[in-house]
Amino acid sequence: MLGIPSRPTSFPRHTAPAKGALPGAAQAAGATPWQAIDDWLARPRSPRRVVVWLSLYLAVAANWPLWNELARIGGAPSVYLPSIATMLLLMVCGTVALLSFTAWSRWMKPIWFGVVVLAAVAQHYMLSYRVVMDPTMLANAMQTDANEVRDLLSWRLVLNVLWVVALPAWALWRVRLTPQPFVSQAWRNGVLLLAVAALAAGGVMAANRQLAPLMRNNIHLRYMMNPLASLYSTGSVTLRPLFKHSRKLIPVTAGTALGASYAAEAKPPLFVLVVGETARADHFGLNGYARDTTPQLAARQVLSYRDVHSCGTNTLASVPCMFSPLGKLGYEARKDDYENLMDVLQASGLAVFWLDNQAGGCKGVCDRIPHASAFDPLDPAVKSALCEGDECLDDVMLKGLDERLAALPAERRAKGVVLVMHQMGSHGPSYFKRSSPDVKRFLPECTSNALAECSHFELLNGYDNSIAYTDRFLGKTIDWLKAQSGRFDPALLYLSDHGESLGEYGLFLHGVPYGFAPEVQKHVPMVTWFSDGMKARRRLSTACMESGLDTPLTHDNLYHTVLGVMDVATPTYKPALDALAACRGHDAVAATSSRAAAVPSGKTPG
Known part of the structure; x- marks a missing residue:
């Protein structure tokens, strides 16, 4: 029989219970049930049998998110129970096939235990935050810093992992594996692999009519198969770069120069680009949200664009993409790395600086330009007021800002300055940490990183408080820019990297693959503010800009819009993707008239 080896000569015959004997029969008559089970587990077994048992266990104990999702999609038990049975078969066969390559000796036990732990951790986060374990999520997780990891740790995580891990850990520790010659072990493992492959193929053929449309219409299901999806995604992220050709950096700065406005104006421009974090457009009061989360921005008469979509659903995907000259499709299809917006601005002769609060x-966007962390170095008094450990509120980026700019090369500052501030913003799940007590207007708020422990109302309060803090931070930044008007023509553009799920469709956080991510993870806020000096310098029409606030935009527009505002000429600039091109100079009058004509009678544009 497959997987049942002959009795090894290295074990004395009297140590193994007779076939058919009850567990613990070799023990004393007064043995407890636990002792009997422990004795039964300690009996010699083939590694293939252990692999089959482990696969069965993981399919049942570590796939509750998948079973719940199949039940939700199916609706009626008559629909989802056959789907669950088919997926269970495929899960077991797939896991056995994968682990058959490790069915060798007791030295494989740490690998098996690692697979169990990975499955347990993956299930916890799938249950808690409704994420899926695709390669993008794993890549994003691998770039998570210590502070973000700390936010994701909880007693619930420990309990959920122990619940899955305890039984197989005990069994793997106690089980004895029968040694076999290499050739015998190899062919038996091969037979096991072929057997489960044939069984899986038969199951797919038998249920193809139901399975094919289910998987085609619900692509996320393939990333919920645990631990297969976690192992695949981990391998994809860690191993794929080893088999790719070495990327080279493609320059795009050739032919870059400053435009005519620099010769005609007495003051240089000062442009602040704030890269937001995890902000949703529909939670900005400026965009019609029922709560007034943005009073500071409203008081400063900013322009808020209401139909803007991100390049990705996580920071790792979105931030490099939004600064790329390639656009979303080109960026995702690229074979090599390319210089980005910051490289072009620096090549033009401007002073550029990236300040990070993450x-x-x-x-990688700021690798070739001056950059610094907002909390290093930091005055102890400021750190005490704004920071907890190495994590600080975004106001920390405004501390010492004048000194940071003064340290930039004088000859570049004389031409103009572009400052990028990368927020901590509304990064979850610990939203309550992203706002100071004086802006917490929405109470009670969720004060746990285990979002399931909080009501939806408390969760929204914590998130909205973080948006209110971003509103105040942006208001302070605009006030700082106004104070620079004697020396510069200042302006600000704020754009979030991606949105966030707050329980809609049972999803939390972000990072769902873009193709089937919900709108709230892709619809992001974009806000602009221009001083009178910058408007005059670039001949910007306020009426034209106000009439275009509902124009559909994406992260693809950022690269070209910033170059247009800063009047930087370069071959990669595309006027059609410049969100403000039509509102500059002579074109602004025509653009304003055409937009006004498109507005129905009795309505105002924007």
Whole structure:
């Protein structure tokens, strides 16, 4: 029989219970049930049998998110129970096939235990935050810093992992594996692999009519198969770079120069680009949200664009993409790395600086320009007021800002300055940490990183308080820019990297693969503010800009819009993707008239 080896000569015959004997029969008559089970587990077994048992256990104990999702999709038990049975068969066969490559000796026990732990951790986060374990999520997780990891740790995580891990850990520790010659072990493992492959193929053929449309219409299901999806995604992220050709950096800065406005104006421009974090457009009061989460921005008469979509659903995907000249499709299809917006601005002769309030950094965007962390170095008094450990509120980026700019090369500052501030913003799940007590207007708020422990009302309060804090931070930044008007023509653009799920469709956080991510993870806020000096410098029409606030935009527009505002000429600039191109100079009058004509009678644009 497959997987049942002959009795090894290295074990004395009297140590193994007779076939058919009850567990614990070799023990004393007064043995407890636990002792009997422990004795039964300690009997010699083939590694293939252990692999089959472990696969069965993981399919049942570590796939509750998948079973719940199949039940939700199916609706009626008559629909989802056959789907669950088919997926269970495929899960077991797939896991056995994968683990058959490890069915060798007792030295494989740590690998098996690691697979169990990985499955347990993956199930916890799938249950708690409704995420899926696709390669993008794993890549994002691998770039998570210590502070973000700390936010994700909880007693619930420990309990959920122990619940899955305890039984197989005990069994793996106690089980004895029968040694076999290499050749015998190899062919038996091969037979096991072929057997489960044939069984899986038969199951797929028998249930193909139901299975094919289910998987085609619900692509996320394939990333919920645990531990197969976690192992695949981990391998994809860690091993795929080893088999890729070495990327080279493609320059895009050739032919870059400053435009005519620099010769005609007495003051240089000062442009602040704030990269937001995890902000949703529909939670900005400026965009019609029922709660007034943005009073500071409203008081400063900013322009808020209401139909903007991100390049990705996580920071690792979105931030490099939004600064790329390639656009979303080109960026995702690229074979090599390319210089980005910051490289072009620096090549033009402007002073550029990236200030980061995320320990995860700029994701490679600022590697070739001056950059710094907002909390290093930091005055102890400021750190005490704004920071907890190495994690600080975004106001920390405004501390010492004048000194940071003064340290930039004088000859570049004389031409103009572009400052990027990368927020901590509304990063979850610990939303309550993203706002200071004086802006917490929405109470009670969720004060746990285990979002399931909080009501939806408390969760929304914590998130909205973080948006209110971003509103105040942006208001302070605009006030700082106004104070620079004697020396510069200032302006600000704020754009979030991605949105966030707050329980809609049972989803939390972000990072769902873009193709089937909900709108709330892709619809992001974008806000602009221009001083009178910058408007005059670039001949910007306020009426034209106000009439275009509902124009559909994406992260693809950022690269070209910033170059247009800063009047930087470069071959990669595309006027059609510049969100403000039509509102500058002579074109602004025509653009304003055409937009006004498109507004129905009795309505105002925007």
